[in-house]
Amino acid sequence: xxTTFGAIGSGRRxxxxxxxxAAVPDRLRVSGVxxxxxxxxxxxxxxxxxxxxxxxxxxxRHERPDYVAAAVPWAAMxxxxxxxxxxxxxxxxxxxxxxxxxxxxxxxxxxxGTGLVQVAEQYLLMPxxxxxxxxxxxxxxxxxxxxQVSSTHLYHAVSMIRGLLGVGFDAAEVRAGAxxxxxxxxxxxxxxxxxxxxxxxxxxxxxxxxxxxxxLYDFTDNQWWNPLRMRRVVVRGSRxxxxxxxxxxxxxxxxxxxxVLIRRDTGVDLNLExxxxxxxxxxxxxxxxxxxxxxxLSDDDIAVADILERTGAWARQEGPPPYPLAEACQDHLISxxxxxxxxxxxPVVTGKEAWAG
Numbered sequence: 001x002x003t004t005f006g007a008i009g010s011g012r013r014x015x016x017x018x019x020x021x022a023a024v025p026d027r028l029r030v031s032g033v034x035x036x037x038x039x040x041x042x043x044x045x046x047x048x049x050x051x052x053x054x055x056x057x058x059x060x061r062h063e064r065p066d067y068v069a070a071a072v073p074w075a076a077m078x079x080x081x082x083x084x085x086x087x088x089x090x091x092x093x094x095x096x097x098x099x100x101x102x103x104x105x106x107x108x109x110x111x112x113g114t115g116l117v118q119v120a121e122q123y124l125l126m127p128x129x130x131x132x133x134x135x136x137x138x139x140x141x142x143x144x145x146x147x148q149v150s151s152t153h154l155y156h157a158v159s160m161i162r163g164l165l166g167v168g169f170d171a172a173e174v175r176a177g178a179x180x181x182x183x184x185x186x187x188x189x190x191x192x193x194x195x196x197x198x199x200x201x202x203x204x205x206x207x208x209x210x211x212x213x214x215x216l217y218d219f220t221d222n223q224w225w226n227p228l229r230m231r232r233v234v235v236r237g238s239r240x241x242x243x244x245x246x247x248x249x250x251x252x253x254x255x256x257x258x259x260v261l262i263r264r265d266t267g268v269d270l271n272l273e274x275x276x277x278x279x280x281x282x283x284x285x286x287x288x289x290x291x292x293x294x295x296x297l298s299d300d301d302i303a304v305a306d307i308l309e310r311t312g313a314w315a316r317q318e319g320p321p322p323y324p325l326a327e328a329c330q331d332h333l334i335s336x337x338x339x340x341x342x343x344x345x346x347p348v349v350t351g352k353e354a355w356a357g
Contacts, residue, residue, distance in 0.1 A: 002027060003312025004065040005092070008034045008056065008080050010044050013071035013094055018048045020305045024295050028308055031065040034058075056083050066315040067092055069120070069308070074099040078107045085111045090315040092308070093119050096155050096332040097325060104329045108355045111325070118311050118321055119328035122303035123156050124163045125310075130303075131261050131280040131288040132233060132242055136164055140282075141249050142239030150218035151231040154335035155328070161208060161215035162331065164235050169330055169356035174348045176206035176217075176341035187225050206338045217338060247282070259283050277302070326355035 002025075007014045010033060021028040032051045035041040041052025053059045056068065067090035070080040078098045084091035097119055098104045111117055124133055136144050147164045149157045162168070182198035201221040208215035223229045235242040240249025245261040261282050267275030276296050280288040291309075292302055313319030330353070337348040 001312075001316070001318075002029050003309050004029045004031050004063075005308065005312065006031045006033070006056075006059045006063075006065045006068040007071060008068060008084070009071040010035045010040050010052075011071065014069075016304065017069060017071065017308065018044075018050065020297075020301060020308065022048070023297065023301070024292055024305060027292070028305065028312075031063045032059045056087060060087055060089060064089075066090065066312040067118075069311075070094060078103055081107060081117055082110055085114050085116045088116070090116050090118070090311070092311045093117060093325070093328070095119060095121055095328060096335075097328050098332070101333065101336055104332060105354065108325070108329060108353070112355055117325040118314065119323050119325060120304070120307055120311075121156070121159050121323045121328055121331065122300075122307045123152060123160050125303040125306045126299050127263075127277055127280055127288055127290065127302060128245070128261070128299065129160065129233070131282070132235065133164060134287045135242060135247065135261075135282060136235055136237070137166075140240065140247060141235065141237030141242055144213070144235055144237045146214040146216070146234075146236045148216040148218070148232065148234040150223070151233060152224060153219045154338060155331040157217050157219065158208075158215075158331045158334045158338075159323075159327070160233070161217070162327075162334075165210065165213045165215065167210045167213055169326075169352070170210045170213075171352065172215075172334055172337065172350045173209040174206055174334065174337040174341045174350070175209075176204060176338050177345070178202050178204045178342045183220065183226070184228055185222055185226050187227055188222060189225060204338065204342050206341060208334060208338075261287070329353065329355045 007017055018030055021030045030050045032053055033044050034056055035052050044052050068084045069092040071094050072080050081091055081093050098107045123129060144165050147161045149160050180200045180202050183201040184196045184198050186193055186196050203220040206217040220229055248256055248258045251257045261280055263280050264278040266273035266278055274296055277290045279286045292305055307322050310322035314321050333350055337350050341348045
């Protein structure tokens with residue numbers, strides 16, 4: 001079934017959604033976009049062929065989609081969520097759902113009980129991470145006891161740590177520090193700069209103690225784009241360890257064995273199929289299969305398209321909630337604690353919030 005959704009905002013994230021809907025029109029369709037100005041709406045319609053509206057009410061009167069995706073700046077996100085929920089319509093919010101702790105608490109108080117809000121946290125739906133999560137949940141390395149993430153920032157990294165550890169809403173003691181060092185940073189969101197002169201860049205390192213299980217957060221400014229910084233994910237368990245695509249564990253009490261996660265990407269070398277990810281396998285069995293096989297999407301595109309589609313299934317009561325508001329609030333609660341601990345140099349302990357109930 002095709003998932004239909006509306007969107008609020010006309011910036012980069014909404015353009016991302018529009019591009020994915022154009023790439024898989026049999027799976028995703030945008031019913032309309034809410035823009036701040038008529039001029040911007042005309043640009044959206046001319047470029048993407050979707051109607052534009054000034055208000056959520058106009059969008060919903062035109063057509064009732066499965067849900068509305070809110071892709072607006074941090075400061076505007078809570079009110080956008082409230083507005084859509086006020087129309088008794090499911091909403092998929094961008095990350096984070098509110099900019100600060102007071103905003104998270106106020107938003108939860110207003111809409112937490114409606115059950116209408118999901119959040120577009122896609123990182124554990126990225127193919128490589130989804131395959132790693134599948135192995136962890138199978139118990140291949142035993143009980144997960146620690147996770148190290150050096151890849152993405154704050155709430156995204158926290159979502160990976162919490163998800164791979166399975167810690168839920170457990171309290172965390174956060175210790176953090178930050179330091180600057182020179183680093184060439186030639187590639188940003190705007191493209192290659194042509195400048196390879198080392199600049200001062202900040203690295204933040206934090207430990208998250210969940211009482212017997214631990215997360216290690218390590219992020220350098222612009223690590224998403226900088227090709228000079230590799231990405232690492234390590235999951236340690238009671239019977240083995242997963243490090244990126246390598247897994248070591250015990251086959252029996254005296255036999256440690258090592259295996260690897262293997263991607264099947266077509267369109268490489270003399271393979272003349274479309275350039276695409278087909279699946280990821282482990283010891284000869286598929287542990288992840290591309291749900292958008294044939295569309296030629298990047299890993300990040302696959303993850304975002306996946307959460308858009310999962311949100312549609314949830315809104316139609318055909319599937320589980322992909323990432324409820326409570327989970328996203330907990331991610332950002334801990335990410336805020338990382339910032340506080342790095343600035344103060346003292347531990348920060350997260351309390352039990354209303355959404356943990």
